[in-house]
Amino acid sequence: MKLITAVIKPFKLDDVREALADIGVQGITVTEVKGFGRQKGHTELYRGAEYVVDFLPKIKLEIAVGQDMVDSIVEAVTKAAATGKIGDGKIFISSLDEVIRIRTGETGEEAL
Secondary structure: OEEEEEEEOHHHHHHHHHHHHHOOOOOOEEEEEEEOOOOOOEEEEEOOEEEEEOOEEEEEEEEEEOHHHHHHHHHHHHHHHOOOOOOOEEEEEEEOOOOEOOOOOOEHHHHO
């Protein structure tokens, strides 16, 4: 089992959600986050004063899946979230030791 964590631009969320639904992903967790990478934020002008926005708004998606779905999910997220510009995001893949469905007590891939 794997946990796929993707950090994407906020306006790409609907495109990514639709792409994941098309390949049969049944559930995702979405969190609004802030951060920066190589972009290092940007400068804005507000009421004549210039200030630096260090942390940019992003969306973090978390998807727990079996090993067989990893490649198709990575491909779907990559295609749907790409703009070709800096700040498109990142995808992280981690191993899951155990998953337990609270309602039924199911464990492992059955709980996904």
